[in-house]
Amino acid sequence: MNISAWTKKIRQNSQIGLGFTLSAGILLLALLGPWLAPHSPLDLVGPRYGSPDANALLGYDYLGHDVWSRLLSGGLSLVWMSIAASVIALVSGALIGMVAGFFRGRIDQTILWWSDVFLAFPNLILILLVVAMLGRDPWLIVIIVSIAFLPGVIRLSRSITLGIAQQEYIEATTMMGYSTYRILLREILPNISMPLLIHLGTMLSWAVGILAGLSFLGYGVEPPAADWGLMVNENRAGLQIQPYAVLAPAILIALFALGTNLLAEGLGRAQSGIKEAR
């Protein structure tokens, strides 16, 4: 695939541009925010549900923390956890799916059946079940979210591998006696990487929804630490008096999900556009 045609497509595609700007913007805000915050996210600096003033751009929350400072410090957990969960799901799912699609037969059947069983658990329900029993350690949550995403990745990478594995150049490598390991990683993986990358964007936006939802329900980051989902929940009672404390984190979460989703949509469109042109 021609690189310059690619970059041209990407530049023409406003969706990717907007998606990239949004995701990168939120990412920067989340990463640099903790250093830019004027107050500590845990300091009580004003009245409960106080309105915005010179000291606090977005007013005060249910205990009197500065909403702006909490907003700046509260994105990191969501951002790193959603990225980690999606990447783990992508890498492991791609490998399992490739193995299923390449070897077929019984391995394939078994893997498919198990992913069907796990698909039967709605994502959030599966995660809640495990969090209820094992606790809310961030890494634990990351792992369960990626397990919840795994069946989708497996099915995707399996179906593409199935098609590729029957092509002549793969047959040729088999006849040349290349090791299975090499065929999978050097010959098949590069050819399935683009759809998988697009799926990564989709998964990121799901992960943002799920993880923010989880901390909204109170099973994510533990209070009093700042976290966007948690902030929405904490300040819900004051929605009428101080809407910024709820609205601001909700908007940031929505923008991050939107950005990653647009990125995936745009990449998908660019990819199919190029294929059509050929």
Added chain:
Amino acid sequence: MTINTGTTISKLEQPRRWKIKTQSRRSTFISFERITQAGTNQYTIPAWLPWIVKRIVSSLLGIIVISMLVFAATQALPSDPARVILGPEATEDAVEVFRKHLGMDQPITTQYVKWISRALQGDWGHSIDSNIPVTQLIAGRLENSLALVASVLIVIIPGSLFLGVFLALRRDSWIDRTCVSAMIALKAIPSFAIAIGLMMLLATSVFPVLPAVSLLDPNQSAFAQPIFMILPALTLVIATLPYLTRLVRGSMIEVLDSEFITSARLRGLKHRTIIWQYAIPNAVIPAIQAIALTTSVMIGGVLIVEVVFTYPGIGSALNSAVDIRDIPVIQAIVVFLAGSVMLINLLADIATVMLTPRLRTQPASTGA
């Protein structure tokens, strides 16, 4: 074959199971010639029967495995439920007595067999929190949730079919482009953010016309108190409609581009006939799988929406059960939800095969 590109966008954004299955199927909707093969031997068993039996058995197995997984997760994991329920202050003796009470001193397989055989008779144990039988606790909640899900489906199924076909017929017009962009944006927004937005718009800040909290009267059916259902239902409609509409639009466009439509045009059939008798029936079949997927996604989404609006449904029941680790309630609800998803998928697969002539005669070709 690399992935089938012209329609990749709509396919890649469709999550999971549905996408891949239909990729193999979708190409088959178009050819109807094969129906004749079935006509030649009417008196043998229909070709789809063994497939359905196999599919049902595999789903049953799936449900059994799900119940095992749930049981294992709640009863056998390193965390000690008795200790978890009683809290860190309880004495070792009290925990031991309570473990016996829960039957946890027996081997795990015995526990599972006991639990599942009682469950099959409708006894899911008693809630640890309130000591009410779990089935009784869930029944009313379930009714409310079903009312919610049903009213959402009643809106989104006809809505997405109409809107999807409408947009496909006006492909690339300004209205199509605007709607598609709006749908992409809406699809990404997490449901609780939508819920909060709607709550501010319609209940608290801008137009305070609807109740922000769904305090249903437990003695009446949820349908009798629709005012409390509007906001939760609207949230779910907004969260699910874009996906379904885009899918119908995509599959309609694909059908319109296919050769049998061109040949119908060349034969001089009326536009109206082509759309209604040729295109729409073929475009609707993929929607069955998408509706199944939407319903199962909604089963997860309903939890958050119910919590936001304090709607007394099965999702908020699960949420509070998780909060206090009421294990029998968690077990029952999770098995029930996962079982329903399995059932929905099964029904959708059967409907797809039965409505697609070529699959009906050669269901084995799907590999399912």
